[in-house]
Amino acid sequence: xxxxxxxxxxxxxxxxxxxxxxxxxxxxxxxxxxxxxxxxxxxxxxxxxxxxxxxxxxxxxxxxxxxxxxxxxxxxxxxxxxxxxxxxxxxxxxxxxxxxxxxxxxxxxxxxxxxxxxxxxxxxxxxxxxxxxxxxxxxxxxxxxxxxxxxxxxxxxxxxxxxxxxxxxxxxxxxxxxxxxxxxxxxxxxxxxxxxxxxxxxxxxx
Amino acid sequence: xxxxxxxxxxxxxxxxxxxxxxxxxxxxxxxxxxxxxxxxxxxxxxxxxxxxxxxxxxxxxxxxxxxxxxxxxxxxxxxxxxxxxxxxxxxxxxxxxxxxxxxxxxxxxxxxxxxxxxxxxxxxxxxxxxxxxxxxxxxxxxxxxxxxxxxxxxxxxxxxxxxxxxxxxxxxxxxxxxxxxxxxxxxxxxxxxxxxxxxxxxxxxxxxxxxxxxxxxxxxxxxxxxxxxxxxxxxxxxxxxxxxxxxxxxxxxxxxxxxxxxxxxxxxxxxxxxxxxxxxxxxxxxxxxxxxxxxxxxxxxxxxxxxxxxxxxxxxxxxxxxxxxxxxxxxxxxxxxxxxxxxxxxxxxxxxxxxxxxxxxxxxxxxxxxxxxxxxxxxxxxxxxxxxxxxxxxxxxxxxxxxxxxxxxxxxxxxxxxxxxxxxxxxxxxx
Numbered sequence: 001x002x003x004x005x006x007x008x009x010x011x012x013x014x015x016x017x018x019x020x021x022x023x024x025x026x027x028x029x030x031x032x033x034x035x036x037x038x039x040x041x042x043x044x045x046x047x048x049x050x051x052x053x054x055x056x057x058x059x060x061x062x063x064x065x066x067x068x069x070x071x072x073x074x075x076x077x078x079x080x081x082x083x084x085x086x087x088x089x090x091x092x093x094x095x096x097x098x099x100x101x102x103x104x105x106x107x108x109x110x111x112x113x114x115x116x117x118x119x120x121x122x123x124x125x126x127x128x129x130x131x132x133x134x135x136x137x138x139x140x141x142x143x144x145x146x147x148x149x150x151x152x153x154x155x156x157x158x159x160x161x162x163x164x165x166x167x168x169x170x171x172x173x174x175x176x177x178x179x180x181x182x183x184x185x186x187x188x189x190x191x192x193x194x195x196x197x198x199x200x201x202x203x204x205x206x
Numbered sequence: 207x208x209x210x211x212x213x214x215x216x217x218x219x220x221x222x223x224x225x226x227x228x229x230x231x232x233x234x235x236x237x238x239x240x241x242x243x244x245x246x247x248x249x250x251x252x253x254x255x256x257x258x259x260x261x262x263x264x265x266x267x268x269x270x271x272x273x274x275x276x277x278x279x280x281x282x283x284x285x286x287x288x289x290x291x292x293x294x295x296x297x298x299x300x301x302x303x304x305x306x307x308x309x310x311x312x313x314x315x316x317x318x319x320x321x322x323x324x325x326x327x328x329x330x331x332x333x334x335x336x337x338x339x340x341x342x343x344x345x346x347x348x349x350x351x352x353x354x355x356x357x358x359x360x361x362x363x364x365x366x367x368x369x370x371x372x373x374x375x376x377x378x379x380x381x382x383x384x385x386x387x388x389x390x391x392x393x394x395x396x397x398x399x400x401x402x403x404x405x406x407x408x409x410x411x412x413x414x415x416x417x418x419x420x421x422x423x424x425x426x427x428x429x430x431x432x433x434x435x436x437x438x439x440x441x442x443x444x445x446x447x448x449x450x451x452x453x454x455x456x457x458x459x460x461x462x463x464x465x466x467x468x469x470x471x472x473x474x475x476x477x478x479x480x481x482x483x484x485x486x487x488x489x490x491x492x493x494x495x496x497x498x499x500x501x502x503x504x505x506x507x508x509x510x511x512x513x514x515x516x517x518x519x520x521x522x523x524x525x526x527x528x529x530x531x532x533x534x535x536x537x538x539x540x541x542x543x544x545x546x547x548x549x550x551x552x553x554x555x556x557x558x559x560x561x562x563x564x565x566x567x568x569x570x571x572x573x574x575x576x577x578x579x580x581x582x583x584x585x586x587x588x589x590x591x592x593x594x595x596x597x598x599x600x601x602x603x604x605x606x607x608x609x610x611x612x613x614x615x616x617x618x619x620x621x622x623x624x625x626x627x628x629x630x631x632x633x634x635x636x637x
Contacts, residue, residue, distance in 0.1 A: 022234075025227075025230070026227040026230065026231065027227075029224060029225075029226050029227035029230060030226050030227060031226060031227065031228075032225070032226045032228050033226070033484075034483075034484060035483035035484050035486070035487060035488055035489045036479060036480045036481075036482075036483040036484065036489075036490075037483075037489065037490070037494070039534060040534060049319065053319075059314075059315050059316075059317065060241075060244055060245050060315040060559075061239070061241035061242060061245070061315050061316060061317040062241075062317065064241075064244050065241050065244075068239075068241065069241075069317075072239070072317070125255070126240055126243065126255050126258070127238075127240050129255040129256075129258075129261075130238045130240050130255070130258060130260055130261060130264070131238055132238070132284070132285050132286040133283060133284050133285075133286075134277075134284050134285045135237075135238050137284075175276070175277045175284070176277065176284065176285065177236075177237050177238070177285075179234060180234070180235055180236075180237050180318065183231055183234040183235040184235060184318055184319070186227065186231040186235070187231050187232060187235040187318050187319040187320055187321075188318075188319040190227075190228050190231055190232065190319075190321065191313070191319040191321060194321065194324075195534075198480060198532065198533055198534040199534030200530075200531060200532070200533075200534045200536070200558060203534070203536045203537060203557075203558070204534065204536070204537055204538075205537065206502070206506075206537045206538065206540075206541045
């Protein structure tokens with residue numbers, strides 16, 4: 001294993017420990033104790049929160065902003081693909097050329113989406129007002145991760161840059177908004193729990 | 207007397223010592239995508255970025271970052287972590303009290319699932335700890351604490367009004383036994399009122415009394431504690447909310463009623479049904495239900511009979527946020543309307559996606575923000591106008607008040623009614 005790979009792996013392990021800290025903290029804090037009489041079905045509501053409630057037709061944040069929503073979805077798919085490929089590159093597992101094509105296409109689309117989202121944040125007054133440096137850094141790091149993952153599919157020459165970047169990304173991830181990779185799931189759970197307890201999700205049929 | 211540093215520390219304690227994982231989760235989840243903007247009436251009407259829901263969350267999360275996270279303590283610029291200083295407090299009061307109805311529409315539509323309304327409520331709690339509740343809202347809470355009802359109605363005035371309404375009921379029913387029972391122990395139902403009813407809208411009490419009469423219900427009102435509202439829920443002062451909730455809880459035992467039926471009041475229903483058990487830290491041993499559920503129960507069980515031909519005018523429904531999106535009462539009012547009204551048109555959007563009337567979150571009690579409140583109301587006015595309805599029905603007295611002001615300002619020419627009034631108009635009394 002090269003030095004760059006070791007640096008990247010170390011950063012990855014530090015990232016895992018940090019995220020585990022966040023996760024354990026959430027579990028230790030536990031769910032809110034609710035003394036009111038539950039009228040809904042928590043299991044169905046939490047499932048709905050993760051599945052039906054994520055349906056783009058159910059959320060204004062999706063159907064009123066379809067291009068941005070689509071870019072966001074592509075961007076996240078690209079991130080997952082890049083995360084999986086990271087282990088292939090880390091342990092030097094080679095992909096056949098036919099296996100390079102699909103992730104390659106996904107990464108082109110996701111990288112373009114990432115750049116689009118970044119430019120939107122830079123140029124839209126509304127988004128600039130809402131943004132802090134962490135928003136730009138997070139966006140840039142993840143987009144570069146996807147771009148370099150794409151190149152890594154086809155050439156080894158970017159390898160040092162790739163592993164330095166992934167090292168930086170993993171070290172940065174628990175510090176800023178990228179830790180929503182953990183908190184997103186907790187947020188959806190809490191939302192399903194809240195609406196489920198009160199019978200909002202799924203609504204009572206008469 | 208507490209100094210400002212002590213008060214600030216008490217406010218920060220809310221963030222430093224979370225009771226459970228909910229607060230930490232929602233404070234760490236927002237990605238500043240800004241896609242919640244169009245779900246908020248304040249932003250939609252004003253286009254002012256400071257009203258975007260994520261910005262409201264950001265006020266609290268930036269304080270959280272500053273005082274409770276490594277990044278915020280040592281690299282505050284990275285996340286724009288901020289001190290809880292005078293400027294911050296001023297912004298919080300303006301945006302969390304003055305520009306949010308706690309309707310929760312942004313929460314439902316957030317791309318991540320951040321409970322934005324909950325975070326705003328936490329921000330209000332912090333402000334309450336520091337003594338920054340707007341004076342008008344606090345005076346409403348004080349009236350409830352000092353007199354037992356938020357409009358400071360003297361008991362004699364209440365009993366006079368109820369006595370007059372009882373006579374009217376007897377005339378209408380042509381039955382001298384028809385009554386509005388007061389302080390009767392061991393009934394099936396203890397019914398509550400929004401103090402706006404005896405003060406301004408007594409006909410909604412008559413309507414509910416007529417429904418109880420038709421259902422042959424065993425019920426009572428309490429002159430000691432009848433106020434369904436709890437404005438301390440809006441001011442987010444838990445100690446005061448506990449005092450108010452405890453009174454109604456105690457009255458249930460004092461009169462030994464089986465079920466507590468909450469009048470048509472969105473926040474009152476939410477405050478007593480969903481929040482009061484948590485304020486008081488106990489599960490209630492009696493049933494708590496809204497009058498909407500009770501009317502649905504009467505109709506579906508055949509205890510009251512309706513003739514929808516008696517309500518012929520085009521009617522639309524305004525869904526109160528606290529009852530619907532935050533209380534799960536979604537289909538019951540539609541079932542009632544289907545049985546009581548012959549010409550019904552839904553608003554677009556409606557149900558869990560409905561827009562607030564603009565008077566929620568204590569806005570109607572905070573005259574400081576009247577101009578802003580009526581400005582954002584144009585969304586509701588347009589929603590109503592597009593239905594072509596002549597009557598707007600809503601199971602919430604707070605909404606009734608705001609809708610009446612909307613009707614006057616935007617010249618809609620509609621009548622505003624409670625659900626009980628619509629049902630009472632359609633009741634067929636068995637001889």
